[in-house]
Amino acid sequence: MTSPVSSTRSEPIIAGVVTSLVGFTSSFVVVVTGLRSVGASPTQAASGLLVLTVLFGLGSILLSVQTRRPVTLAWSTPGAALLVSAGASYDAGWPAAVGAFLVVGLLILATGLLPALGDLIGRIPAPIAQAMLAGVLLSLCLAPMTSLSAQPWSTIPILVVWLLAMRWLPRWALPLALVTALIVIGVNLVLDGYSGWAGESWWPQLTWTTPSFDVSAIAGLAVPLYIVTMASQNVPGVAVLKSFGYATPWRRAMFVTGAGTVLGAPFGGHAINLAALSAALAAGPEAGADRSRRWIAGVATGSTSLVLAALSGTLVVVTAIAPDGLLEAVAGLALLTTFVASIQGAFEKAEFRIPAALTFVTAAAGVTFGGIGGAFWALVVGLVAHGVLRGK
Template sequence: MTSTAPSTRSEPIVAGIVTALVGFTSSFVVVIAGLRAVGATPVQAASGLLALTVTFGIGMIALSMRTRRPITLAWSTPGAALLASMANSYEGSWSAAVGAFLVVGLLIVATGLVPALGELIGRIPTPIAQAMLAGVLLTLCLAPMTSLAAQPFSTVPILVVWVIAMRWNARWALPSALVTAFVVIGVNVVLDGGAGWAEQAWWPEPAWTTPTVDAAAIVGIAIPLYVVTMASQNVPGVAVLRSFGYETPWRPAMFVTGVGTVVGAPFGGHVINLAALSAALAAGPEAGADTSRRWIAGVSAGVTYLVLAALSGVLVAVASIAPDGLLEAVAGLALLATFVSAVLGAFEQEGFRIPAGLTFVTAAAGVTFAGIGGAFWALVVGLLAFGVLRKR
């Protein structure tokens, strides 16, 4: 009679904890920046971070236990980056943005129920979708250098730690850079005599916002947010799981993430989805040699996320007292790999290069027309250019 060794039993649990820690610390600054860009106050941003973490934490526990597969969920980091790119162009209200988040959740539910909707998204050429994402990310990925020019003494330690960690253990590069940023912020607070420290709300509280229906927000936020989440998160998430021998339960996953987005939207959450990059940590060899037990990593990650949800108020408070642009620099580092991947995907195929180029520059320019942001117009321009040039 054989028994499973203690170290083997603990491997999926540890892998789940690592998945949650890496996923949370590597991108929460992008989420905060995105929510603030479309009108959230610090309290509302903390509520949004709380809502996102709780909904997808519960969702991944339910899906992993139900399917016995390591199904991991996450907030849409590319979607948050899309919102952050609207910082200087969004003219609507926070309630209108919340209404757009709600629409995205309904669209995700519909994607699981109506196969034709998923097929329609699949018909958007990948280079066009990737070019839109790359254009949205460009400004954010410039933040580390912008911050370096504006405040070199605060930014240099972050960049140095990030480069060193990338050399020796890339998985922990962003968490290490984030810890360094917190140290720098603490030093600045001490040097300023604690200015702004006592005024912050450190404990997260759900903040309800009644959604409002705004056509410009639906077209300018909901549609691009839905497209970028499907193309950059859900579809790759399915591919990652398949690479490790697991088929994604598509309809249940879309139902859970869509309903979770609908529930979290009035509390400030933008959208939740299948995890892509972090999914490999829970579904891969790090979760143990026994593939039938890796679902435990999904449960472990979900539980860890629920614990981390309690930190949302602290993290938003720290972001509020940070020097301007410092945490945006960390966000830029977090998005750099995604930006490079999007650029490669956009321009790899010769026949798509001009349409993808037009899509990229339109999104990067952040043009706003009729109250609708550049991400939507980038898709329109790219698809029109592709249609015309393909006929020629």
């Protein structure tokens, strides 16, 4: 029989392991799809997944140990969704995308060093930022229904498992949907005689890409990616920690995530940031009643992430050989909650509804002007409309 003392000591460790497993399995498909959308090969996407997981794992351990707070990091899932949206009109090439990732890292570093930059981001009205994110997410959130129409017998099991899990095991709904998708892919491979998987590397590996700097990629990818990462990850991450009584070490966190993004960019990592929703698992009551020991959950989260990094090569191969649109359907399910929250935030205040609506439809349409993608122009349209209508 387990003693109460040993149970109490294990609570933060278990919470950290669950935090990492849920965060990784529920969103890695979005990350891989986003990297592939802007030109990464399967090998380069595997490298990006590997370096992101290793760096935010190490960052979580470092910040949690130094601050004795459950500070957990993650990759930018909304940012990866933005890459998916931008991919339809993006033609600058993978090295230019890597250059854009590097710029994002420098901007995050500058945010920690220059309070004025953080204040400038804070001046973007939240409804407009949320509307841009909602527009970016729309195409991915449509993927489950698109997949259902194209391949119903492969998609129906995933949707059924996800829906039933949302009813009884909501925390594990996305991991269970992913497991179901992997089983469906395995069955398809057997039926196809295992064709399509020969010659792929199943081992994790780092692949260097020399960055190039393209104006359209910086404006169309770097700027929106930075804003989405700050508004949808870092700011909510601070709020989550605050809700459990922890002050976020802002400058230190921005330095670690910015430096991590800079280091990871040449290997395909798009952005590292504070964890938002998954942070609640490591900082909340699930990590134990003793708040002074919950920092151990942050260490456990980072340590588990380092173990999961070993799966990066295998997971990217699986996404490459999966039926078209099937794993995108899982990604769409993963982003539904974020999409709903973004829609609510965008249209909650009456005075912002028209600018937010213009922002949303511009981002959703994916319009491109001057080689710059829709997310950037969505912000421009929304801010201009807000400026014109503000005095109305």
